[in-house]
Amino acid sequence: MKLSKLALAGMLAAASVAGSMTAAAPASAASYGGECGAGYAVVNSAAVGGDATMFLTYNNGWNCLVVVRNTQGSATFMGAYLKKSSVESFTKDEGYFTRYAGPVYVLATDSCVDWRGRVDSTVASKYGTNCG
Structure with a gap:
């Protein structure tokens, strides 16, 4: 009987520790939904704090x-702000x-x-990326 009580106590302790180690799921990141239109594919992305994701897409020079x-x-x-690195003002x-x-959109x-x-x-800002 002692062995089964010890085994039960051990299982309960393990379950308690495992339950306390379970963390809340992190906020899910946004996903690109084709907002730029047909033919645009994501070539880069970056978080804007924990609130949003910025997606840079590309299609035939644009x-x-x-x-x-x-x-x-x-x-x-x-x-949303985008420009060629060689110019001063952003399209926004x-x-x-x-x-x-x-x-x-920017032709680059x-x-x-x-x-x-x-x-x-x-x-969040990215400078001098996606050259070419």
Whole structure:
């Protein structure tokens, strides 16, 4: 009888430890949903804090950027910004959106691009990427 009580106690302790080690699932990252249109494929992406993911896509010399929230919600300030690295000003789409900002397009054949995503005060930027 002692052995079975010890075995039961051990199993309960192991189950308790395993249960306490279970963590809450992380917020799921956004996925690209074809917002740039037919023929555009994702060539790069980056997180915008924990709130969104920015997706850089490409099609026949054209780059396109969208910033997609991880979870749809009430309208919040968002922005998608894209430019050739060799120019000063960004092509942008900004405002209050429930799901995504963009798409914004730049023809950047034989050039690198700079891209930026914003959700509220959180900003993520990439410079001089995807050259060619």
